[in-house]
Amino acid sequence: MRIAIRGGRLIDPAHGRDGRHDLYIAEGRVVGIDAPPGGFVPERSIDASGRIVCPGFIDLCARLREPGAEHKATIACETHAAARNGITTLVVPADTDPVIDETAVVELIRRRAEAAGFAHVLTLGALTRGLKGEHLAEMAALKEAGCVGVGNALAPVASTLVLRRALEYAASHGLTVFLTPLDPWLGATGCAHDGQIAARLGLAGIPVAAETAALGRDLALIEETGVRAHIGRLSSARACAMVARAQAEGLPVTADVSAHHLHLCEQDIGRFDANAHVLPPLRTLRDREALRAAVASGTLLAVCSDHQPHEADAKLDPFGLTEPGISGLDTLLGLTLKLVDEGVLPLAEAIARITRGPAGVLGIDAGQLGIGAVADVCVFDPERHRALTARTLASRGHNTPFLGWELRGEVTHTLLAGRVVYAHEGA
Amino acid sequence: MNPASIQLDAQGRLKHFLTIEGLKRQHLIDILDTAESLTGVAERRVKKLPTLRGKTVANLFFESSTRTRTTFELAAKRLSADVLTVNIATSSTSKGETLLDTVRNIEAMQCDMFVVRHAASGAAEFIARHVRPHIAVLNAGDGRHAHPTQAMLDMLTIRRHKGPAFQDLRVAIVGDILHSRVARSDIHALNVLGCANVRVVAPRTLLPPEVGTLGVQVFHDLDQGLRDVDVVIMLRLQRERMSGALLPSAQEYYQQYGLTEERLAVARPDAIVMHPGPINRGVEMASAVVDGPRSVILEQVTNGIAVRMAVMSITLGNQSSPAEDA
Numbered sequence: 001m002r003i004a005i006r007g008g009r010l011i012d013p014a015h016g017r018d019g020r021h022d023l024y025i026a027e028g029r030v031v032g033i034d035a036p037p038g039g040f041v042p043e044r045s046i047d048a049s050g051r052i053v054c055p056g057f058i059d060l061c062a063r064l065r066e067p068g069a070e071h072k073a074t075i076a077c078e079t080h081a082a083a084r085n086g087i088t089t090l091v092v093p094a095d096t097d098p099v100i101d102e103t104a105v106v107e108l109i110r111r112r113a114e115a116a117g118f119a120h121v122l123t124l125g126a127l128t129r130g131l132k133g134e135h136l137a138e139m140a141a142l143k144e145a146g147c148v149g150v151g152n153a154l155a156p157v158a159s160t161l162v163l164r165r166a167l168e169y170a171a172s173h174g175l176t177v178f179l180t181p182l183d184p185w186l187g188a189t190g191c192a193h194d195g196q197i198a199a200r201l202g203l204a205g206i207p208v209a210a211e212t213a214a215l216g217r218d219l220a221l222i223e224e225t226g227v228r229a230h231i232g233r234l235s236s237a238r239a240c241a242m243v244a245r246a247q248a249e250g251l252p253v254t255a256d257v258s259a260h261h262l263h264l265c266e267q268d269i270g271r272f273d274a275n276a277h278v279l280p281p282l283r284t285l286r287d288r289e290a291l292r293a294a295v296a297s298g299t300l301l302a303v304c305s306d307h308q309p310h311e312a313d314a315k316l317d318p319f320g321l322t323e324p325g326i327s328g329l330d331t332l333l334g335l336t337l338k339l340v341d342e343g344v345l346p347l348a349e350a351i352a353r354i355t356r357g358p359a360g361v362l363g364i365d366a367g368q369l370g371i372g373a374v375a376d377v378c379v380f381d382p383e384r385h386r387a388l389t390a391r392t393l394a395s396r397g398h399n400t401p402f403l404g405w406e407l408r409g410e411v412t413h414t415l416l417a418g419r420v421v422y423a424h425e426g427a
Numbered sequence: 428m429n430p431a432s433i434q435l436d437a438q439g440r441l442k443h444f445l446t447i448e449g450l451k452r453q454h455l456i457d458i459l460d461t462a463e464s465l466t467g468v469a470e471r472r473v474k475k476l477p478t479l480r481g482k483t484v485a486n487l488f489f490e491s492s493t494r495t496r497t498t499f500e501l502a503a504k505r506l507s508a509d510v511l512t513v514n515i516a517t518s519s520t521s522k523g524e525t526l527l528d529t530v531r532n533i534e535a536m537q538c539d540m541f542v543v544r545h546a547a548s549g550a551a552e553f554i555a556r557h558v559r560p561h562i563a564v565l566n567a568g569d570g571r572h573a574h575p576t577q578a579m580l581d582m583l584t585i586r587r588h589k590g591p592a593f594q595d596l597r598v599a600i601v602g603d604i605l606h607s608r609v610a611r612s613d614i615h616a617l618n619v620l621g622c623a624n625v626r627v628v629a630p631r632t633l634l635p636p637e638v639g640t641l642g643v644q645v646f647h648d649l650d651q652g653l654r655d656v657d658v659v660i661m662l663r664l665q666r667e668r669m670s671g672a673l674l675p676s677a678q679e680y681y682q683q684y685g686l687t688e689e690r691l692a693v694a695r696p697d698a699i700v701m702h703p704g705p706i707n708r709g710v711e712m713a714s715a716v717v718d719g720p721r722s723v724i725l726e727q728v729t730n731g732i733a734v735r736m737a738v739m740s741i742t743l744g745n746q747s748s749p750a751e752d753a
Contacts, residue, residue, distance in 0.1 A: 199635035200448070202548040202571030202611060207636070271433070272549035316527055316557075318547035320570070 001043050001418060002026045004036065008048025008379060012055060013352035014359075014368030023053055025375040028418035033371065044420070046413055048379050054351050055367045056088025056376035056414060057332060058358040060256050061232055062307035063325075064090070064121070067108060068097025073309040073396040075109065079118035081329045081394035083422040086378030086411040087305075089358075089366055090119055093178070094126040095153035101126035101137040103145035110146060118421050120376070122362065124178055125150045127166045133157040136166055140173050148362050149230070151178030154279060156214065158184045164221050171227035176363070180232045181214035181239070182280065191320040193281040197266040203320060206281050208236045215239050219246050222253060230361050231255040233306055235280035237290030244299045254361045255299065257291050258306035259335035260326050260401070262344075264288070268401060274315040274322040275401040278306075295353060296345040302358040305332040309397020327397030333378075334386060334407025341408065375418040384410035433555055440745040443555045443564040444738050446573040447615035455619055458579050459586060461737035462730070468505055469732065478740045479508035485538040486512040487530070488567070489545040494704055494728065495567050495577070499542045502735035511538065530554050538562065540743060548572035548608075563742040565735075571606050577703055578612035580734040582620060584727050585658055588699050593620040597695075599652050600643075601628040601684060602662030602711055605635050609703045610662060618642045628652030628684065632673040649684050656694045661686055661702045664711050677710050687713040691721065699723045 003025040010021035010033070017033075024032030024040055031037050059082070065073040082090055092109060094100040100109070106123050113121035125142030127150045129135040139150050150170050157163040170177045187210035192198040194205025215231065219242065222229045234240055234257050243255045260278065265288045269276045276282060294300040308325025315322045332354065340350045359367030366376060387406045390398045414422040434443040434450075441454060468474055484503040488496055496512065503510045515529060526545075533541070540563045543551045548570030555564040568574040582593075589596055598617055604610045604627050617625045627638060628646045639645055646652030653659060664680065674680050686700065700712075700721045708714045716722060 194636045196637040196640040199637055199641060200611075202569075202573070202608060204571075205636055272552060313525065317525070318545065318550040318553045318569070320549070321526075321547050 002040060003044045003046065003415070003418065003420070004042035005046045005048050005053055005377065005379060008051045008053035010053045010369070011348050011351050012369045013348050014055070014356040015370050018348045023369065023377070025377070025415070025418045028375055030369050030371055030373045030375050046379060050383070051379050051381050051412060053377060053379050055355040055369050056378045056416065057086050057354040058089040058362070058367050059087050059307065059329070059332060059354070060091050060302050060304040060358045060361060061093060061258070062090040062305055062329065063095075063309070064092055065309060066096070066112060067105065072311050072314070075112040075121065076116040077396050078307070078309065078329065079113060079116050079121065081396070083118040083414045083416065084394035084411065085329050086333055086380060086414050087329060088119055088376035088378070088414065088416050089122060091122045091124060091148065091362065093153040094124050094151060095131060095155065099126050099131050100124065100142070100147070101129050101131070103141055106142065106145040106147060117416070119416060120366075122148045124148065127152040127170070127177065128157060128162065131155040133159060133162055136169055139170055139175055143173055143175055148364065149176040149178050151180075154180055154182065156182050156184040156187075160217060160221070163217070164225065167221050167225040167227040171225050176228045176230055176361070178230050178232055179218050181211050181218055183210045183214045186210035186213060190281070191277060191324070192269060193266045193283045195266055195284060197269055201269070201272060201319070208238055208283065211236050211239050211280060212242060215242055219251065219253070222246075223251055226252070228252045232304070233258050233261070233280060234291065234294075234300065235261055235283050235287065237287045240290050240294040240299060244294065244297070247299060254301045256302035256304050256358070256361070257295060257300045259303050259328060259332050260306070262288065262292055262295065262303065262339060263335055264401060269319070272319040273401060274317070274319055275326065275399050275403070277319055277322050277324050278326050279324040292339065292344045295339065296349070301353070302361055303332070303336055303353045304358070305329050307395070309395050310399045312398065315399050325399065327393070327395045327400045329395050330388065330393045331400065331402050331407060333380065333409045333411065337382065337409045338407060375415055377413070377415040378411060379413040380409050380411045382409055386410050433552065436745060441742050442745050444575055444742055445552050445555055445564065445566045447575050447578055447612050447619060448573070450619060452619055452621070455579065455582065455616060458734065458737050458741065459583050461741060462579070462583050462733040465736045466730070466733045468736070469729070474505055475507055476505060477507050479503065479506040479743060482539040482743060483509045483511060483537065484540045484542060484739070485533050485536070486510065486542045487515060487533060487544070488513065489515045489526075489543070489550070490568070492544055492568070494731070495544065498728065498731040499567060499735050502732050502739060505732070506736055506739055508739070511536070526550070526553070527557060530558065534558060534562065540565065540739065542567050544568045546570055565738060565742065568608055571608050571611070573612045574608040575612050576731070576735055576738055577609050578616040579738065580727055580731040581613055581660065581701060582616050583730045583734055584701060584723055585699070587730070588723065589657055593617065593622040596622050596658060597624040597626070597656040598622055598658040598660065599626045599628055599656045600660045600662065601649065601652065601686065603633045603664050603668060604629050604638065604662070605633045606665070607662050611641070613660060614641050614643055626652050626656070630674070630683070633668070649690060650693055653690065654693045657698055659686065659691070659694060659698060659700045661700065661711050663703065663705065664707060666707075681710055685711060685713065686716050688715050688719065691716060701727055704728070
């Protein structure tokens, strides 16, 4: 289908574009900017005046709950929610059930995602078999099957020897390793930051050292093996400083943070609000400020949703007994724009953190809208506000501490490879 | 969010009793005064008041307990309530029933009050948020978070011995503060009543992070912590703390933090010694102290009944009954 998107403000950080540009799309790709190619007759015209046109968002960590936890969500419903929120590429960590440690699971996810047709779904293969941290997963086969990297999700590899070998093996196959640092002992029983809120509420704590001790080990092994690594979901000021230092020393390391860690801190647990129960935990205001500064400086190259939808029952228990995780697809854009409003970074940079930044981490040709690029596009109205209520959430998971908030930015159109997969009614 | 908000009604009266945190001094004074007026009941020949006649109190114990459960039971009976005690630790939840389902089932039995003990912090508050509005919820201990009736019986015991001027007292809480709901509730209660000299005495492994923010002074040395105190509250040390690398051995703990007559010598001569029970003799305290002249441990148990009667009559008195609403 030939589509013309006219009159909008095109923000394409990869090409340094930020201004009024028309976009012309045919056969799934960008074929013209400002001027259509000769003989181009659009079948559909989108009036984007007053709106922002940018690459579709790339989310480095989203659990779609399929296979294994379809009572929480499915690939079809969550990719639909992604389209509703301008997200065109989702990366699924390996902790599905069964684990993504064999190619059949990669195939299954790909088939389901293609059948739904709302978003590109990329998979991370397991680093160790069953995520148990004992035997290497068949990483070469997983790569062959389409995995964009390998990782052990939230399951720590306890043995430093196994981790070192896994990183060496991944490096031999040119795979990027995705790590979320969490010391298996320091982080074992906790459910909240080991600070004054945990002390007051009597919750078992997770100290900052649970992150930094594991990160220190990871960085030492990354340096020694030379593997390309991505550190996901940092939560503390100290970890940001460690990653910044490693990058300054030239280590091949990128990192991201979840959008909610940029807006919440331990106080948001309030009186045992299970929707604020998340791993890694929400830490202090000082940590939150450091995470914001690291996003602004580019130490944290990407902001992700860390989407973890749950059924209502998973959060209906005393705080420590609830399942951790926040449903994040519906707030990724709004929370990113809120950073702009709060002066953390300029709009184009903020857009880069959810487009070009994560594309670079994945090494994929997405997150940009140059001539010839795959036309994954998001059009949103930056002035329209969206109230977050159980009714307005697109994800099946309603477990978010942002219920009741009003966030700026309403997606009006999402295009996936040149196909309109979402259009706001009346838009 | 104000921690008191869910336990108070629109007029600021107690409708649940979940935590001391956020309550006003007058709430605590009312409980103490009511308890004081009820202590006479036990000395009567007929130890019963009609206050809760026709009401049903359900004791929901998701964690085992002897002292707290029996004193709550006795308190309810002395107020003429019908009492249902469910030991859920060995009941439905082991069959996979959720906490909320268990609560809904007991609720369907037309109870007026839930007394809840649970191993998870925040459990009583969670239940209070989900029960029907006419049911009062009393927290009989939730994880490491709070044990407010224990704190009130401790305050009653202190007031009976030291008088109402809490601001003049020095109080030391010794032992496993980290895992102790009693310590947290005692600290809040003492602070609300005006006591500005609350000390916690323990090694770092048994203290919560940033414990100073709770309103206490921190001591790692028992002799310094006990110097000139009027009240010593000893905490129970669970045996399993030895296996978790929190302490090297029971012997070393006793040597460093065990309360003996000799070590008590640095406290005020009229200092009282308290313990929420059950006591590990020879682990946190010497038998000579437990049974000695300064121990008020058994008085605490007696006062526990009066305090629980007081809290039950205050909260149920403030609950609108569904029949009256109709």
